[in-house]
Amino acid sequence: MSTNATGAAGFGPNPWQQASWDWRAAGNFIGGGAGSGLLVTSALFAAANTSTTPAFNGPLLLALTLTGLGLLCVWLEIGRPLRALHVFFNPRTSWMSREAFIALLLFPAGLLALLNVVGSLWASAALALLFLYCQSRMLPATRGIPAWRSKQLSPLMFVTGLCEGCGIFFLLEPRHGAAIGFFMLLLVVRLVLWRRYRSAVEHSLAPRARAALNRAGRMLQFIGTVAPLLLLGVSAWRVSGDASTALVALAGAGAAFAGAYFKYTLVTRASFNQGFALTKLPVRGVRTKQ
DSSP: OOTTOOSSSOOSSSOOBOOSSOHHHHHHHHHHHHHHHHHHHHHHHHHHOSSOGGGGHHHHHHHHHHHHHHHHHHHHHSSSGGGGGGGGGOTTTOHHHHHHHHHHHHHHHHHHHHTTOTTHHHHHHHHHHHHHHHHHHHGGGOTTOTTTOOTTHHHHHHHHHHHHHHHHHHHHOTTOGGGHHHHHHHHHHHHHHHHHHHHHHGGGSOHHHHHHHHHHHHIIIIIIIIHHHHHHHHHHHTOOTHHHHHHHHHHHHHHHHHHHHHHHHHHHTSOBOOOOOOSOOOOTTOOOOO
């Protein structure tokens, strides 16, 4: 084995990309984050709506579906799926276990909200926030991956989930113009958190991890933030009617897509460990200088 192996051998003193979490793990963060964010957004906008809440049953159902698909991805990733119940064994230290316990309450509460049971909508929104918080703490708990272990990643993942959910909501319900200010605020906060996170990990990343995050960052800044803000601004002040709703829906799609792309890149492309950081390696047959 080469001492500089970072490719096919996947082992050596230099950083190499982890292979334990793949697109299925990314699917959990994408589906779970967007689903819980959509559920929270739907609850907020349903409470502010003067009409009856059944109009929001579509977004609520999609939110539960996305969250369920995310959890399904985790189940598919398990080497022995029949041992999936083991995830409930360690809630004291595992954020994944805590996420699983919250999911057991989230889906019944969400179904009750679909049936318009009094108080269930807010209960499901609170559980969705807890679910999203657990997700935001998972990657920073992985100390061996420089792109994951930063404390700045947790708030970024949390707000990204809310942005994705809000974006999907506006893609489905683009006529709720009164809430555009809330969406724009989320986008600005996510951009600020991205810049803080990027500065925190800048000097600890492997070159390929840095390149992957730079690509995701450009997507997050331009497709996920600048373009949606411009579209929302134009829709609010320059156009009206169908053109305005189309711009709002396009802004929502861009914000959601960029967030999903960032999470996919973070899990599958930027996930290089720190390597052994050895300055010298022993070579067989060569005497070490005293």
